[in-house]
Amino acid sequence: SARGAVAAVDLGATSGRVIVGHVAADVLETTTVARFANEPVRVADGLHWNLLGLYGSVLEGLRAALRTDADIASIGVDSWAVDYGLISRSRMLGEPFHYRDERTARGVEAVHASHPHDALFARNGLQFLPFNTLYQLAAEDRSVLQLADHALLIPDLIGFWLTGQARTERTNASTTGLLRADTGEWDADLAAALGLPQHLLTPLISPGERLGTLTADVATSLGAPRTAVTAVGSHDTASAVVAVPMTSGDAAYISCGTWGLVGVEVDRPVLTDSAREAKFTNEGGVDGRVRLLRNVMGLWILSETVRGWQREGHDVELGELLAAAAAVTAPATVFDVDDSRFLPPGDMPARIVAWCEEHGAPAPQSRAEIARSIIESLAQAFADAAHEAGRIGGIDVRVIHIVGGGSLNELLCQRTADRAGVPVLAGPVEATALGNILVQARAAGILPGSLESLRDLVARTHTPRRHEPHAG
Numbered sequence: 456s457a458r459g460a461v462a463a464v465d466l467g468a469t470s471g472r473v474i475v476g477h478v479a480a481d482v483l484e485t486t487t488v489a490r491f492a493n494e495p496v497r498v499a500d501g502l503h504w505n506l507l508g509l510y511g512s513v514l515e516g517l518r519a520a521l522r523t524d525a526d527i528a529s530i531g532v533d534s535w536a537v538d539y540g541l542i543s544r545s546r547m548l549g550e551p552f553h554y555r556d557e558r559t560a561r562g563v564e565a566v567h568a569s570h571p572h573d574a575l576f577a578r579n580g581l582q583f584l585p586f587n588t589l590y591q592l593a594a595e596d597r598s599v600l601q602l603a604d605h606a607l608l609i610p611d612l613i614g615f616w617l618t619g620q621a622r623t624e625r626t627n628a629s630t631t632g633l634l635r636a637d638t639g640e641w642d643a644d645l646a647a648a649l650g651l652p653q654h655l656l657t658p659l660i661s662p663g664e665r666l667g668t669l670t671a672d673v674a675t676s677l678g679a680p681r682t683a684v685t686a687v688g689s690h691d692t693a694s695a696v697v698a699v700p701m702t703s704g705d706a707a708y709i710s711c712g713t714w715g716l717v718g719v720e721v722d723r724p725v726l727t728d729s730a731r732e733a734k735f736t737n738e739g740g741v742d743g744r745v746r747l748l749r750n751v752m753g754l755w756i757l758s759e760t761v762r763g764w765q766r767e768g769h770d771v772e773l774g775e776l777l778a779a780a781a782a783v784t785a786p787a788t789v790f791d792v793d794d795s796r797f798l799p800p801g802d803m804p805a806r807i808v809a810w811c812e813e814h815g816a817p818a819p820q821s822r823a824e825i826a827r828s829i830i831e832s833l834a835q836a837f838a839d840a841a842h843e844a845g846r847i848g849g850i851d852v853r854v855i856h857i858v859g860g861g862s863l864n865e866l867l868c869q870r871t872a873d874r875a876g877v878p879v880l881a882g883p884v885e886a887t888a889l890g891n892i893l894v895q896a897r898a899a900g901i902l903p904g905s906l907e908s909l910r911d912l913v914a915r916t917h918t919p920r921r922h923e924p925h926a927g
């Protein structure tokens with residue numbers, strides 16, 4: 456039977472990796488050939504990604520991949536959503552902004568003046584998030600925007616540098632706010648009404664389609680043949696959902712890393728008032744599925760807390776901190792993790808204390824108590840969003856899958872099960888890369904079939920860890 460290798464480039468908000476997947480009908484094996492930090496940089500005009508640095512790391516990772524496996528059939532790229540680089544005749548006009556940069560507030564004001572959120576939701580089906588691409592574009596310097604030929608989302612920008620082809624992959628396009636939820640095509644009327652030049656938006660491409668092949672220059676620099684580059688679910692969450700080992704129709708999923716993306720998979724967008732009021736989003740999935748989910752703040756709050764302590768010179772290690780948090784016996788305050796004060800980088804413990812004071816709740820004191828309070832608050836938000844997703848999507852949720860980095864956090868998984876009252880199935884940790892690999896392998900003819908058969912392969916090769924719910 457068919458067997459082959461593909462390379463997945465997966466860029467997260469704190470780190471990136473290049474992973475080679477070996478795939479056959481009963482095989483899904485991965486080797487991480489490169490792992491590198493992704494560190495945003497603040498300069499005079501705001502918070503940016505160091506995209507050229509990241510691209511350099513991607514090339515180095517691909518070199519390592521091609522050294523291990525000369526016969527890699529294809530390359531696929533995914534990353535976080537919404538952010539973009541402006542391109543003028545193949546030149547990038549400055550480093551892309553980070554979605555946590557505060558300039559987006561200006562864009563929200565400008566867009567909502569003519570298109571309030573409920574009017575937008577009817578078109579694009581998205582939860583209000585102040586960093587969605589349309590708000591960022593509305594906050595751009597108009598003279599810079601005038602110079603641009605295209606706005607390319609991060610994976611598409613890397614795909615453009617690798618192949619010379621300028622396309623926008625559909626799952627990630629669905630996070631821009633400029634794609635119609637009903638047709639899945641660009642909302643040209645909305646772009647025009649917001650004064651955004653049509654040519655910024657490049658032709659759409661679907662997961663599984665071939666973007667192109669490595670340019671001669673890139674191939675030479677990698678010492679490789681002109682390998683194919685395949686479009687995958689280039690929104691990392693879309694790839695992660697492909698690899699959630701859901702084997703029944705009663706599952707919710709949580710893709711948990713920097714964010715906790717909590718939802719269910721449905722066949723068509725849910726554009727009702729109740730979906731909008733419950734802060735749900737309809738993002739595009741692979742094979743035309745819809746990811747009905749809510750963005751919950753995620754491990755960002757915990758990792759930014761730990762980073763803050765480390766900056767202050769404290770010797771804090773995550774594993775030890777979580778062990779201490781698990782041992783806390785005093786009841787922990789559950790705070791609202793989705794309060795917008797937790798979005799920008801900064802002093803998280805101080806913000807948690809301020810939240811508690813404003814709400815007349817006891818504030819956690821020690822580092823262990825703070826960590827426990829964060830975990831309990833995330834678990835509660837996850838449990839609530841999973842059941843609400845089921846209610847809105849018409850699914851009776853009997854099991855919750857947690858994939859991504861958060862699946863390694865046993866306390867978080869257990870407390871989510873406890874608070875949701877249903878079992879949590881944890882893993883795989885590298886769901887995003889697996890989803891990227893699976894879609895490429897299917898496009899290369901190595902694997903047949905439906906998303907269900909791809910998920911079945913994940914379930915057979917990456918058995919999840921089961922957490923039964925306990926009362927109290």
Ligand code: LFR
Binds near residue numbers: 537554690712716
């Ligand atoms: C997760 C993610 C979320 C998106 C956020 C910002 O990595 O892609 O789905 O809302 O990052 O892009």
